[in-house]
Amino acid sequence: MSQPNQFKEHWLRPLLFFGNNTISLIGGALTSASAILLIGFWVIDTIGHGGSNNPYLGLVLTFALPALFVVGLLLIPVGIFLRRSELKKAGKIPSVFPQIDLRDPIFRHGIDFVLVATFLNVVIVGTASYRAVDHMDSAEFCGATCHVAMGPEWTAYKVSSHSHVPCVSCHIGSGVQSFVEAKVNGTKQLVEVALNTFPRPIESPVKNLRPARDICEGCHTPAKFIGEKLIVKTSYSDDEKNSSTRTLVLLHLGGRDSLSHLTGIHGVHLGHIEYVSSDEKRQTISMVSKRNEDGSFTDFVSSDAKNPTVGARRVMDCIDCHNRASHTFQDPGEALNRAMAEGAPSASLPFIHKKGMELIKGTYKTQAEAADKITSGLNDFYRTSYPAVYSSERAYVDQAAKALVAIYSTNVFPEMGVTWGLHPNNVGHTTSTGCFRCHDGSHMDKKGNAITQDCSTCHNLLAVDDVNPKLLVDLGIK
Ligand code: HEC
Ligand code: HEC
Ligand code: HEC
Ligand code: HEC
Ligand code: HEC
Incomplete structure (x- = not known):
């Protein structure tokens, strides 16, 4: 007998005999049904007419269907095993399995079909796993599928300069090790999302974030930012006008x-400054250690710190200043000023700055409640205090209400415990401690020299709260 036929004789006969049971048959049906659906979906997806960005559909197609497929596949041997033990217990296993006639061409082709199907199954499981992993790397999966958990970060990400940078570029990066670590971590988080036990808010800083050198410097070269940057800010007061x-x-x-010297804010910090922080959020810095060019160290110790060397030690990198890269949550004052400078809420509405601040800083249980109360609060205010404005400028009031709701809902997520100020931005020093965590004038070396707080080492203040700075007129900036 030839090899294939021997195989068919010795293996297939018992397999077919035991395989003829309800569980295995259901398994077979499940497997083939999900296989057909999956292949159909992949073909449509490849041709490009899939067209659905629904993250839940993605979840079904990338995880649920392949899972069903595998379950079906597993049911087949389970059914065979159960039937075999059942028959064994009853002593009904035949000594000779029913004859299958390999000379019958229909039957022979049927068996060839089973072999081809098995091969196809391997291909399908392989492709599905690859696609699932690939899908888990997409921003939609990270941000939108875990809708509740990642809501705040996803919302901030979508409006950031990095909205086209996949989450994994910063959070995972390349290499087998980080891939495996991320999948292990990611699976744990998926389970937390499924069981609804994830932390609220999600902890920050991210402890296992890869070094900024690996993630940021792939796209940004700090040494390339040469020179000065002009920042113009508009602020509004609480008066009627x-x-x-x-x-x-x-x-x-x-x-x-040009002489290769490192200068300025970007030049002086990277690579040779370490610090110790006494809190998890790295906001209270008790000691800063700077490596000098001759290899010696200068330690600057905070006069407020009791045990300055106790705590996590960290080499300063991009993320110590740009800790909110891609996920900037604004300060309420800053957010409202910026929105008003862009035209909505319109500064033509009396007391809009004062009233707007009051409304966005209110306490609400959900974003939906905030949207309702902010809108009704603003309408009530103008209806009662400025009826004439309310009737003639109704469009502006509506626009202002929308803008205030937008400010609130991109920065505050009561369901996730993300409130104003939860995630301070370390760039600057006016809305949070930021640079002044070290540059506060009280971090001293042994000789009594402090890390500088001299305003002009960091910037020239060309105008501060000036009604109409002449410089802007000269520069032609409106
Ligand atoms: C350009 C880089 C970058 C990209 C792209 C990015 N992140 Fe982040 N992410 C960060 C940094 C930096 C932090 C803060 C790290 C720290 O302080 O340790 C962070 C923090 C987080 C946190 C922790 C909670 C918090 O708010 O600090 C979550 C959750 C998060 N990111 C999710 C995402 C998701 C989801 C995406 C994609 C939709 C994404 N990130 C894309 C850089 C990035
Ligand atoms: C895949 C490429 C990529 C990676 C990785 C990346 N960035 Fe960016 N970054 C960009 C692009 C593109 C822009 C937008 C430039 C523009 O708008 O001119 C940008 C803009 C910025 C800006 C200026 C705008 C803003 O939001 O303030 C900062 C700051 C910044 N990135 C910091 C970082 C930091 C810190 C990291 C590492 C955590 C990082 N980037 C990682 C591509 C990247
Ligand atoms: C000591 C703090 C500090 C460190 C460390 C730092 N930056 Fe910055 N960076 C700043 C400040 C301040 C600005 C200007 C902020 C603004 O525009 O409001 C800035 C601006 C930027 C910008 C925008 C430049 C532009 O033209 O608008 C990019 C991109 C950037 N940083 C990337 C990086 C990267 C990448 C690293 C790490 C290699 C890094 N930064 C390290 C403080 C820092
Ligand atoms: C973790 C501590 C730390 C933080 C945070 C920090 N710096 Fe520094 N910075 C230092 C140290 C240390 C030096 C070097 C002081 C020295 O050599 O005397 C320095 C030096 C500087 C210098 C050069 C000063 C000079 O005399 O030439 C500038 C400019 C500067 N920092 C800007 C900033 C800005 C802007 C921020 C916030 C975006 C910031 N730093 C945040 C630790 C810090
Ligand atoms: C260690 C560096 C550093 C020092 C020292 C420093 N600043 Fe700043 N300051 C910054 C940075 C960075 C920004 C820009 C923040 C941003 O991009 O929004 C800023 C912004 C400002 C602004 C703009 C206001 C705003 O709404 O953002 C004012 C005003 C200001 N600084 C005042 C001062 C004064 C006054 C001093 C001296 C007592 C001083 N700063 C010292 C780094 C510094």
């Missing part, structure tokens, strides 16, 4: 100059 002022700051961003 919402009077505005301008502040102009020329930041000495620096970088590497």
Whole structure:
């Protein structure tokens, strides 16, 4: 007998005999049904007419269907095993399995079909696993599928300069090790999401974030930012007219100059500064250690710290300043000023700055409640205090209400415990401690020299809260 036929004789006969049971047959049906659906979906997806961005559909197609497929596949041997033990217990296993006639061409082709199907199954499971892993790497999966858990970060990410950078570029990166670590971690988090036990808010800083050198410097070269950056800010007051002022700051961003010297904000911190923080959020810095060019260290110790060397030690990198890269949650004042400078809420509405601040800083249980109360609160205010404005400028009131709701719902997520100020931004020092965690004038070396707080080392203040800075007129900036 030839090899294939021997195989068919010795293996297939018992297999077919035991395989003829309800569980295995259901398994077979499940497997083939999900296989057909999956292949159909992949073909449509490849041709490009899939067209659905629904993250839940993605979840069904990438995880549920393949899972069903595998379950079906597993049911087949389970059924065979059960039937075999059942028959064995009853002593009904035949000594000779029913004859199958290999000379019958229909039957022979049927068996060839089973062999081909098995091969196809391997291909399908392989492709499905690959696609599932690939899907888990997409921003939609990270951000939108875990809708509740990642809501705040996803919302901030979508409006950031990094909205086209996949989450994994910063959170996982390349290499087998980080891949495996991420999948292990990710699976744990998936389970937490499924069981609804994930932390609220999600902890920050991210402990296992890869070094900024690996993630940020793949796209940004700090040494390339040479020179100055002009920042123009508009602020509004709480008076009826919402009077505005301008502040102009020329930041000495620096970088590497033509003689290869590192200068300015970007130039002086990277690679040779370590610090110890006494809190989880790295907001209270008790000691800063700087490696000098001759290899010696200068330690700057905070005069407020009791045990300055106790705590997590960290080499300063991009993320110590840009801790909110891609997920910037604003300060309420800053957010409202920026929105008003862009035209909505319109500064033509009396007291809109004062009233708007009051509404966005209110306490609400959900974003939906906030949207309702902010909208009705603003309408009530104008209806009762400024009826004439309310009737003639109704469109502006509606627009202002929408803008206030947008400010609230991109920054505050009561369901996730993300409130104003939960995630301070370390770039700057006006809305959070930021640079002044070290540059506060009280981090001293042994000789009594402090890390500088001299305003002009970081920037030239070209105008501070000036009603109409002449410089803006000269520069032609409105
Ligand atoms: C350009 C880089 C970058 C990208 C892209 C990015 N993140 Fe982040 N992410 C960060 C940084 C930096 C932090 C803060 C790390 C720290 O302080 O340790 C962070 C923190 C987080 C946190 C912790 C909670 C918090 O708010 O600090 C979550 C959750 C998160 N990111 C989810 C996502 C998701 C989901 C995506 C994709 C939709 C994404 N991130 C894309 C850089 C990025
Ligand atoms: C895959 C490429 C990529 C990676 C990785 C990346 N960025 Fe960016 N980054 C960009 C692009 C593109 C822009 C937008 C540039 C523009 O709008 O001119 C940008 C803009 C920025 C800006 C200026 C705008 C803003 O949001 O303030 C900062 C700061 C920044 N990135 C910091 C970081 C940091 C810190 C990291 C590492 C955590 C990082 N980036 C990782 C591509 C990247
Ligand atoms: C000591 C704090 C600090 C560190 C460390 C730092 N930055 Fe910055 N960075 C700043 C400040 C301040 C600005 C200007 C902020 C603004 O525009 O409001 C800035 C601006 C930027 C910008 C925008 C530049 C532009 O033209 O608008 C990018 C991109 C950027 N940083 C990337 C990085 C990367 C990548 C690293 C790490 C290699 C890094 N930064 C390290 C403080 C820092
Ligand atoms: C973890 C501590 C730490 C933080 C946070 C920090 N710095 Fe520094 N910075 C230092 C140290 C240390 C030096 C070097 C001081 C020295 O050599 O005397 C320095 C030096 C500087 C210098 C050069 C000063 C000079 O005399 O030439 C500038 C400019 C500067 N920092 C800007 C910033 C800005 C802007 C931020 C916030 C975005 C910031 N730093 C955040 C620790 C810090
Ligand atoms: C260690 C560096 C550093 C020092 C020292 C420093 N600043 Fe700043 N300051 C910054 C940075 C960075 C920003 C820009 C923040 C941003 O991009 O929004 C800023 C912004 C400002 C602004 C703009 C206001 C705003 O709404 O953001 C004012 C005003 C200001 N600084 C005042 C001062 C004064 C006054 C001093 C001296 C007592 C001082 N700063 C010292 C780094 C510094």
